Amino acid sequence: MKDEDIERPQAMKIRQGIQDAMTYTLPDKTFNPKNIDLVEIDIELDNLGWDFHNYRILNLTDIHLGQWVNPDYLSDLVDYVNTLNYDLITLTGDYVSYNMEDYDIALKNSLKRLNAKDGKYGVLGNHDHWMGSEIIRDIFKESDIVDLSNDVVTLTINESKVNLAGVDSSTVCADNLDKVLAKLDDDYPTILLAHEPDFARESSQTGKIDLQISGHSHGGQFIIPKVETTPFRGPNSVKYPVGLYKVKDMIQYTSKGLGTNSFRVRINCKPEITIITLKNKERKRIEIE
Numbered sequence: 001m002k003d004e005d006i007e008r009p010q011a012m013k014i015r016q017g018i019q020d021a022m023t024y025t026l027p028d029k030t031f032n033p034k035n036i037d038l039v040e041i042d043i044e045l046d047n048l049g050w051d052f053h054n055y056r057i058l059n060l061t062d063i064h065l066g067q068w069v070n071p072d073y074l075s076d077l078v079d080y081v082n083t084l085n086y087d088l089i090t091l092t093g094d095y096v097s098y099n100m101e102d103y104d105i106a107l108k109n110s111l112k113r114l115n116a117k118d119g120k121y122g123v124l125g126n127h128d129h130w131m132g133s134e135i136i137r138d139i140f141k142e143s144d145i146v147d148l149s150n151d152v153v154t155l156t157i158n159e160s161k162v163n164l165a166g167v168d169s170s171t172v173c174a175d176n177l178d179k180v181l182a183k184l185d186d187d188y189p190t191i192l193l194a195h196e197p198d199f200a201r202e203s204s205q206t207g208k209i210d211l212q213i214s215g216h217s218h219g220g221q222f223i224i225p226k227v228e229t230t231p232f233r234g235p236n237s238v239k240y241p242v243g244l245y246k247v248k249d250m251i252q253y254t255s256k257g258l259g260t261n262s263f264r265v266r267i268n269c270k271p272e273i274t275i276i277t278l279k280n281k282e283r284k285r286i287e288i289e
């Protein structure tokens with residue numbers, strides 16, 4: 001599908017003009033790690049090679065640069081990420097919001113500076129398509145981010161392997177799971193990057209995906225205390241809007257993301273950086289012995 005075939009939201013420019021003014025007049029527009037939820041979770045995978053036991057994947061999603069998140073904030077966030085302990089970075093879409101042209105250089109400069117020992121891998125979100133997927137894909141190239149849109153790479157450590165896959169945004173019907181499945185090596189566990197969390201309904205049915213990592217929902221920007229879910233569920237994040245889910249045999253993880261939608265409100269729902277530590281399911285048995 002070509003970019004021009006994708007239906008864009010109406011009055012985008014007017015909306016972004018208002019947004020720009022508000023973004024730059026905010027009193028608290030600077031990055032502060034205290035305002036970030038650094039979520040660290042362990043995920044056990046079937047058939048995970050021992051070389052990947054304790055492997056750490058850092059996920060960033062929904063930066064929405066230019067909509068409340070300004071270039072200096074993103075640059076400081078990158079400095080902070082670079083101080084954390086992880087092996088590989090994944091990015092699950094919506095890098096921009098309603099304006100690309102004023103933010104593409106800043107986005108590239110920041111993504112380029114993200115350090116990851118084993119590389120950076122990403123997919124696109126609906127906003128990236130609305131704003132121009134080719135520009136985002138060029139930014140990926142210039143920032144050494146491997147574009148996993150409907151593609152798979154094999155991560156290898158010694159004898160152990162993991163399939164790291166991605167699908168393009170399902171909101172704009174750019175996803176092609178069949179293409180991904182055709183490239184998978186079934187002997188190894190598979191992690192899928194999919195911007196929209198409700199894509200889990202489709203991916204889980206294949207029986208070939210072990211973990212799907214998503215964003216898109218921003219956690220609804222309001223999480224009910226104790227219940228730990230949200231009543232605010234937009235399109236494609238109705239079923240799995242925030243946190244961990246078991247969907248058939250697959251684990252779904254939905255991050256609260258970094259940016260916000262037009263309403264800059266987050267209640268009990270801080271912006272999130274996620275670190276997923278992969279675990280071999282057999283570890284408990286080994287530890288007891």
Ligand SMILES: [Fe+2]
Binds near residue numbers: 125126127195216217
């Ligand atoms: Fe999105």
